[in-house]
Amino acid sequence: MRGGFCGFVVDAVTLGAFLAIGHSPANAQSIAEKTEVCAGCHGQDGKPIDKTIPTLWGQQLGYIYIELRDFKRGDRTSEIMQPIAMALEKQDMLDIAAYFSQKPWPDLGQPRASKEVSDRALGANRSVGCTGCHLDHFQGDGTVPRLAGMSREYLTKTIADFRTRTRGNNPGMSDLMLATSPDDLAALAEYLAGL
């Protein structure tokens, strides 16, 4: 089962209540309340509870918004995120994106890549030009995500999903990932995690 629950437990009651409230037109929940359910997986302190879950704290506002929109549209598939995004209106998504983007990026304590791995990753970056879009030090901007310090397991999973087009919301990224060798991508994931 792709995009499965990977062993972490969703509090069905919390999620159910969240989804019900999300559909209500008289939605008077504060942002702190709306983001409480997110913290159950993406982490109370910004550190996700599972290594296959991406970091939201400090991620780019535009990017968080685009992903929520794509989950809602079904352009990006996830059994977990799609029902959550379905319950959000555009303004909720923008508010939630602003809320998380203003938080500090958490240190996941991942090891710095060895010189050999870093050299391979930087060589691949020179030929593909990742930093042409993801910018210096892979900090991202606008709708281009920050990659520096993201969990290695999540990076590996989402790169694989781009390559199989299981993640189909940005065909250009899939083309780029397919044009890059698996060994170079593995080096990039290890390098990026350690930044």
Ligand code: HEC
């Ligand atoms: C039950 C666990 C769970 C909950 C609750 C949850 N998420 Fe997620 N989220 C995930 C997983 C797992 C992924 C990765 C999906 C994939 O790529 O297959 C994800 C991915 C995302 C992404 C894409 C990030 C990226 O780097 O591409 C965003 C944005 C996001 N979630 C926002 C939210 C918000 C906002 C909430 C609360 C309203 C929330 N999530 C609640 C598990 C969860």
Ligand code: HEC
């Ligand atoms: C032409 C611009 C461009 C280039 C070049 C590029 N990217 Fe991206 N990348 C993007 C955009 C835009 C997204 C967001 C896609 C979306 O909307 O989901 C993205 C998303 C990603 C993601 C998903 C991050 C997450 O949180 O889920 C990863 C990983 C990634 N890129 C890695 C790379 C690597 C590694 C390279 C170089 C081998 C690279 N990218 C080159 C524009 C680019």
